[in-house]
Amino acid sequence: MTPVILVLNAGSSSLKFSLFSAASQDLQLIVRGQAEGLQTSPRFVVKDAAGVVLDEKAWGDGVPLGHGGALEHLVGFLRSRSEGYRLVGVGHRVVHGGLEFSRPAHVSPAVVQALEKYIPLAPLHQPHNLAPIKLLLERMPELPQAACFDTAFHRSMPAVAQAFALPASITERGVVRYGFHGLSYEYIASVLPQIDPPAAAGRTVVLHLGNGASMCALLGGRSVASTMGFTAVDGLPMGTRCGNLDPGVIVYMMDELNMDARAIEKLIYQQSGLLGVSGVSSDMRVLLASAEPGARRAIDLYVYRVGRELGSLAAALGGLDAIVFTAGIGENSAELRERICHDAGWLGLSIDAQVNRGKAQRISAPGSRVGAFVIPTNEELMIARHTRSLLAGAAATA
Numbered sequence: 001m002t003p004v005i006l007v008l009n010a011g012s013s014s015l016k017f018s019l020f021s022a023a024s025q026d027l028q029l030i031v032r033g034q035a036e037g038l039q040t041s042p043r044f045v046v047k048d049a050a051g052v053v054l055d056e057k058a059w060g061d062g063v064p065l066g067h068g069g070a071l072e073h074l075v076g077f078l079r080s081r082s083e084g085y086r087l088v089g090v091g092h093r094v095v096h097g098g099l100e101f102s103r104p105a106h107v108s109p110a111v112v113q114a115l116e117k118y119i120p121l122a123p124l125h126q127p128h129n130l131a132p133i134k135l136l137l138e139r140m141p142e143l144p145q146a147a148c149f150d151t152a153f154h155r156s157m158p159a160v161a162q163a164f165a166l167p168a169s170i171t172e173r174g175v176v177r178y179g180f181h182g183l184s185y186e187y188i189a190s191v192l193p194q195i196d197p198p199a200a201a202g203r204t205v206v207l208h209l210g211n212g213a214s215m216c217a218l219l220g221g222r223s224v225a226s227t228m229g230f231t232a233v234d235g236l237p238m239g240t241r242c243g244n245l246d247p248g249v250i251v252y253m254m255d256e257l258n259m260d261a262r263a264i265e266k267l268i269y270q271q272s273g274l275l276g277v278s279g280v281s282s283d284m285r286v287l288l289a290s291a292e293p294g295a296r297r298a299i300d301l302y303v304y305r306v307g308r309e310l311g312s313l314a315a316a317l318g319g320l321d322a323i324v325f326t327a328g329i330g331e332n333s334a335e336l337r338e339r340i341c342h343d344a345g346w347l348g349l350s351i352d353a354q355v356n357r358g359k360a361q362r363i364s365a366p367g368s369r370v371g372a373f374v375i376p377t378n379e380e381l382m383i384a385r386h387t388r389s390l391l392a393g394a395a396a397t398a
Contacts, residue, residue, distance in 0.1 A: 153182030
């Protein structure tokens with residue numbers, strides 16, 4: 001039977017999954033898919049590595065499935081496959097590991113309890129990330145699980161880059177800049193040496209631009225600064241998150257608009273960003289195709305904020321050798337890449353517009369002092385790698 005590693009990424013109403021062969025050195029992808037609409041109209045779809053649909057199921061409206069039902073259906077699908085998979089481990093994306101977890105961790109009840117402390121720091125992600133972990137601990141306690149953290153990669157940031165200018169009595173409670181999307185940045189750092197060794201060894205800014213968006217400064221492949229801070233709402237404007245916000249605005253909303261903490265949380269996490277500014281959509285594709293003035297305002301603000309943060313991260317690095325676009329918007333929007341690079345011309349960056357509209361990895365123009373690349377991210381593979389390493393370590397010490 002083929003030993004396989006299952007990678008899970010649980011959201012509030014979805015469960016994304018990927019299955020990798022642990023028998024292959026490069027962790028070959030076997031299938032991937034997701035269960036979505038878990039609380040309303042559940043739908044399950046799984047595809048092979050080539051994108052061919054292998055299985056689909058819909059439960060209809062008003063039939064809540066939940067993470068438990070989705071996991072049960074997924075396990076049933078895996079058991080039904082004629083190839084004969086043997087599940088040897090499960091890797092989970094967990095957004096927040098705090099200061100306590102600077103590397104992936106074997107899951108145990110004590111680890112879950114420790115991770116629950118970070119729910120207030122990532123309220124849209126952490127409780128849902130932990131849901132399938134708890135279910136598997138309960139139903140399959142013998143199955144090894146690995147928690148892989150979006151914050152861990154950024155623990156290499158110098159102390160000054162993690163610090164807020166707050167009293168020690170507060171910072172000592174863990175109120176620092178954590179940074180997120182670390183699994184994505186770690187993957188880019190792992191493949192960049194094969195694509196461009198000088199960029200990998202030098203000063204590179206990676207732009208993870210998707211529905212959630214952030215940027216990270218890499219020095220020799222290590223994180224030294226990030227646009228995200230204490231929570232995943234900081235930094236760039238995102239699909240529905242506001243990004244950087246003067247704390248005085250929060251106080252104003254409390255005093256003048258009589259908003260409580262939960263109302264403000266909903267506003268800055270779910271009603272702001274591209275959606276809030278445009279009044280049209282949180283989807284960049286929709287905004288780019290829209291003639292509404294609000295859509296253009298949202299795009300202009302997004303590009304402007306990316307440019308400001310790029311300058312800030314270049315300053316943190318003491319210069320700039322390369323930039324890398326990744327994630328949904330970064331990988332797929334030639335228009336946004338062109339605008340961002342045009343505004344970064346002062347840094348010595350120029351791109352080949354024709355190449356940028358194609359599928360090339362390197363889009364910078366010949367003679368550009370700063371290299372520009374488009375590299376698809378693969379957080380799932382990064383999680384599978386970490387899970388296999390933890391399993392190997394456990395076997396070596398057994």
